Amino acid sequence: xxxxxxxxxxxxxxxxxxxxxxxxxxxxxxxxxxxxxxxxxxxxxxxxxxxxxxxxxxxxxxxxxxxxxxxxxxxxxxxxxxxxxxxxxxxxxxxxxxxxxxxxxxxxxxxxxxxxxxxxxxxxxxxxxxxxxxxxxxxxxxxxxxxxxxxxxxxxxxxxxxxxxxxxxxxxxxxxxxxxxxxxxxxxxxxxxxxxxxxxxxxxxxxxxxxxxxxxxxxxxxxxxxxxxxxxxxxxxxxxxxxxxxxxxxxxxxxxxxxxxxxxxxxxxxxxxxxxxxxxxxxxxxxxxxxxxxxxxxxxxxxxxxxxxxxxxxxxxxxxxxxxxxxxxxxxxxxxxxxxxxxxxxxxxxxxxxxxxxxxxxxxxxxxxxxxxxxxxxxxxxxxxxxxxxxxxxxxxxxxxxxxxxxxxxxxxxxxxxxxxx
Amino acid sequence: xxxxxxxxxxxxxxxxxxxxxxxxxxxxxxxxxxxxxxxxxxxxxxxxxxxxxxxxxxxxxxxxxxxxxxxxxxxxxxxxxxxxxxxxxxxxxxxxxxxxxxxxxxxxxxxxxxxxxxxxxxxxxxxxxxxxxxxxxxxxxxxxxxxxxxxxxxxxxxxxxxxxxxxxxxxxxxxxxxxxxxxxxxxxxxxxxxxxxxxxxxxxxxxxxxxxxxxxxxxxxxxxxxxxxxxxxxxxxxxxxxxxxxxxxxxxxxxxxxxxxxxxxxxxxxxxxxxxxxxxxxxxxxxxxxxxxxxxxxxxxxxxxxxxxxxxxxxxxxxxxxxxxxxxxxxxxxxxxxxxxxxxxxxxxxxxxxxxxxxxxxxxxxxxxxxxxxxxxxxxxxxxxxxxxxxxxxxxxxxxxxxxxxxxxxxxxxxxxxxxxxxxxxxxxxxxxxxxxxxxx
Numbered sequence: 001x002x003x004x005x006x007x008x009x010x011x012x013x014x015x016x017x018x019x020x021x022x023x024x025x026x027x028x029x030x031x032x033x034x035x036x037x038x039x040x041x042x043x044x045x046x047x048x049x050x051x052x053x054x055x056x057x058x059x060x061x062x063x064x065x066x067x068x069x070x071x072x073x074x075x076x077x078x079x080x081x082x083x084x085x086x087x088x089x090x091x092x093x094x095x096x097x098x099x100x101x102x103x104x105x106x107x108x109x110x111x112x113x114x115x116x117x118x119x120x121x122x123x124x125x126x127x128x129x130x131x132x133x134x135x136x137x138x139x140x141x142x143x144x145x146x147x148x149x150x151x152x153x154x155x156x157x158x159x160x161x162x163x164x165x166x167x168x169x170x171x172x173x174x175x176x177x178x179x180x181x182x183x184x185x186x187x188x189x190x191x192x193x194x195x196x197x198x199x200x201x202x203x204x205x206x207x208x209x210x211x212x213x214x215x216x217x218x219x220x221x222x223x224x225x226x227x228x229x230x231x232x233x234x235x236x237x238x239x240x241x242x243x244x245x246x247x248x249x250x251x252x253x254x255x256x257x258x259x260x261x262x263x264x265x266x267x268x269x270x271x272x273x274x275x276x277x278x279x280x281x282x283x284x285x286x287x288x289x290x291x292x293x294x295x296x297x298x299x300x301x302x303x304x305x306x307x308x309x310x311x312x313x314x315x316x317x318x319x320x321x322x323x324x325x326x327x328x329x330x331x332x333x334x335x336x337x338x339x340x341x342x343x344x345x346x347x348x349x350x351x352x353x354x355x356x357x358x359x360x361x362x363x364x365x366x367x368x369x370x371x372x373x374x375x376x377x378x379x380x381x382x383x384x385x386x387x388x389x390x391x392x393x394x395x396x397x398x399x400x401x402x403x404x405x406x407x408x409x410x411x412x413x414x415x416x417x418x419x420x421x422x
Numbered sequence: 423x424x425x426x427x428x429x430x431x432x433x434x435x436x437x438x439x440x441x442x443x444x445x446x447x448x449x450x451x452x453x454x455x456x457x458x459x460x461x462x463x464x465x466x467x468x469x470x471x472x473x474x475x476x477x478x479x480x481x482x483x484x485x486x487x488x489x490x491x492x493x494x495x496x497x498x499x500x501x502x503x504x505x506x507x508x509x510x511x512x513x514x515x516x517x518x519x520x521x522x523x524x525x526x527x528x529x530x531x532x533x534x535x536x537x538x539x540x541x542x543x544x545x546x547x548x549x550x551x552x553x554x555x556x557x558x559x560x561x562x563x564x565x566x567x568x569x570x571x572x573x574x575x576x577x578x579x580x581x582x583x584x585x586x587x588x589x590x591x592x593x594x595x596x597x598x599x600x601x602x603x604x605x606x607x608x609x610x611x612x613x614x615x616x617x618x619x620x621x622x623x624x625x626x627x628x629x630x631x632x633x634x635x636x637x638x639x640x641x642x643x644x645x646x647x648x649x650x651x652x653x654x655x656x657x658x659x660x661x662x663x664x665x666x667x668x669x670x671x672x673x674x675x676x677x678x679x680x681x682x683x684x685x686x687x688x689x690x691x692x693x694x695x696x697x698x699x700x701x702x703x704x705x706x707x708x709x710x711x712x713x714x715x716x717x718x719x720x721x722x723x724x725x726x727x728x729x730x731x732x733x734x735x736x737x738x739x740x741x742x743x744x745x746x747x748x749x750x751x752x753x754x755x756x757x758x759x760x761x762x763x764x765x766x767x768x769x770x771x772x773x774x775x776x777x778x779x780x781x782x783x784x785x786x787x788x789x790x791x792x793x794x795x796x797x798x799x800x801x802x803x804x805x806x807x808x809x810x811x812x813x814x815x816x817x818x819x820x821x822x823x824x825x826x827x828x829x830x831x832x833x834x835x836x837x838x839x840x841x842x843x844x845x846x847x848x849x850x851x852x853x854x855x856x857x858x859x860x861x862x863x
Contacts, residue, residue: 088718089718089719089720089721089723089724090718090719090720091719091720091721092720092721119718120718295749295752295753296749297533297748297749298533301529302838302842304831304832304835305532305533305536305831306536329718330716330717330718330719331715333715334715337756337811340811340812341753341811343811343812344806344811344812344813344814345814389811389812390810390811390812391756391759391760391762391763391809391811392759392762392763392809393763394763410727411717411727411728411729411764414697414725414727414729415697415727415729415733415764415765418697418698418700418733419697419729419733419736421698421700421701
């Protein structure tokens with residue numbers, strides 16, 4: 001009986017995007033992330049799911065074979081904080097939907113505004129990113145972050161989790177605001193402190209009203225009316241959806257921890273360059289962190305020059321779970337290099353890889369679906385010719401839910417066109 | 423007799439400053455290949471490089487076994503150290519000078535050092551079609567402002583095309599009370615042509631005056647115009663033009679304007695669509711200094727591609743990779759590595775983008791940009807290959823002196839922390855009797 005459709009991958013040739021989401025990949029080094037690496041391993045994928053991983057798998061007769069000899073296979077990477085699909089060109093307001101007006105917009109959902117035709121999607125996935133969080137970025141309580149696959153004709157097809165987390169920017173005492181091009185605005189400390197206290201009060205009051213709403217709803221009060229904003233708060237106060245809290249300085253981080261405790265809600269810290277100052281408490285309270293850029297300047301003039309690069313290692317040593325987020329749109333493709341910088345400054349390589357795969361999946365509650373190469377999970381796979389954390393490595397193939405993803409993008413097309421200009 | 427000579431020389435060795443030697447390093451010369459061996463530094467210059475070079479007696483030896491030595495990184499576009507960046511009130515500000523506003527205590531210098539940068543081209547900003555005069559500096563942390571200046575480097579001037587110089591003309595942002603010409607790319611070209619038309623006339627009037635004086639005639643010198651003088655220097659080939667530009671049409675426009683007035687653009691900066699007109703850039707003889715992979719932050723950057731440097735290199739343009747950013751400049755080695763991924767440049771070609779190429783663009787390549795005997799001892803010691811994302815800078819040397827040492831930086835931290843704690847404690851505790859206390863801020 002003839003094997004149907006045997007395909008050999010030649011270096012650099014992208015597979016045509018087809019509807020076929022079943023294949024048998026063999027002969028590659030498989031980096032499962034959840035366990036040990038498998039040299040000369042195989043992965044069996046059926047209907048988009050991984051159904052077998054190992055060294056001794058037999059190639060089924062009805063399925064196409066992908067030869068992976070000399071290549072490396074990793075889970076597709078996850079960027080835990082982006083504006084992909086929400087913003088096209090940062091300087092042009094018409095192209096950005098990340099920042100809505102108002103301080104309390106929990107009912108807004110990022111997925112609504114994600115543009116599946118954004119150029120940033122093919123650019124990011126060309127370097128192995130298969131899933132991202134798209135984050136609303138307005139003031140205070142700005143809306144629901146959505147977890148999306150970077151493939152799909154519509155946002156429905158892209159959706160992994162519509163309401164992955166509720167974004168809160170922890171109130172802070174802000175005395176200096178630097179805006180381009182207006183410059184710096186200075187606020188006296190006493191005024192800034194009052195603004196901060198007012199915001200904290202309003203935040204607590206809002207959560208209070210959400211609890212009252214919940215009681216009224218469950219008691220089926222006669223005058224109960226649906227309020228979309230408060231409705232959106234229910235999963236958060238009932239512990240089904242985490243609060244994703246952007247907190248920069250130690251004070252805001254401690255405020256956030258206290259707030260989450262008082263409200264009895266689950267929380268994920270975002271950015272948190274000073275998380276190292278509260279690492280032990282984060283560990284005790286099981287609060288995970290989505291760390292911002294490691295390739296960043298230290299916040300204070302007298303900080304050690306490598307402060308942003310060593311924070312990941314500090315969290316790792318304290319036992320805090322963390323993932324990396326690019327907090328960007330156009331630089332999502334460089335997510336693995338943020339992770340690599342942390343490795344240069346003390347984070348074990350395997351941990352860095354986890355921070356852009358399995359840890360991220362666990363933090364966002366989708367570790368049963370993605371984040372590692374394990375049976376039952378989606379076949380979100382990256383085939384490379386080397387370590388994805390090193391720049392020179394090329395992504396040869398990318399699969400999202402078992403389907404080969406077209407790695408072509410605007411940049412490659414312009415490259416080909418102008419390299420060949422006579 | 424020989425004994426006397428030997429004693430005489432030995433005496434010299436004792437009184438002269440000792441040589442420094444990097445021993446057993448993998449030496450990436452950039453221009454002369456890669457070798458494993460020793461590099462001898464003497465009197466601020468590279469004295470010898472080789473796999474069999476003998477270490478002089480009494481030399482200060484740095485054991486570089488397992489480590490990589492490369493030339494100090496040169497950033498062709500930076501605004502650190504400058505206390506002011508944009509004299510944005512007028513469209514032609516050629517009379518202002520970055521060299522007059524250098525702050526040697528800018529912590530960005532130290533942080534750039536820690537990223538392997540030894541020389542940078544500090545530019546006026548991009549608010550003006552014709553900006554101010556630029557200065558090349560070395561990252562001599564701890565020295566005074568005048569001691570930062572790269573002595574003998576040819577002076578430069580900044581031009582800017584596209585969205586930035588026309589931004590103020592279009593909207594009253596920036597707190598401006600009046601709009602400022604130009605508001606379009608057409609106007610940007612006009613501003614430059616008007617300025618050089620005036621400069622030509624100014625140059626002619628001075629030449630006429632000098633001709634009269636040469637003949638011994640009585641003549642009244644023209645009034646000095648500090649705005650036009652640097653533009654005449656450009657016409658005379660004595661001042662290098664670094665032009666911020668993005669789109670292919672404005673790139674071609676500027677090359678044509680330069681041809682019209684008889685001068686050459688030394689470098690096109692950013693030049694994110696340079697790949698579309700690489701042929702023309704190479705024909706004009708302009709260099710290109712660009713980002714590794716920035717794009718999409720504004721409309722004119724929407725067609726930017728990470729293959730830009732590689733395409734222009736293949737088409738014969740002298741290309742460098744720059745930062746224009748205090749953070750990005752800390753890892754120009756790994757930014758250069760991106761050209762290997764996007765466009766297939768070799769290791770040496772990639773390293774050249776941040777060493778010998780910017781040196782050539784700034785015309786300081788006789789002094790810096792590669793590890794060759796006779797050049798300045800400006801170099802960086804990495805613990806891994808500098809094109810690896812896992813590499814860290816261990817030491818940075820400028821003019822034969824170590825200006826950054828990671829081990830010493832780390833060792834000094836506990837003492838610094840203790841001193842800071844003590845000072846802060848003092849600040850909160852100390853109360854002078856008889857003086858009214860300010861409310862705590």
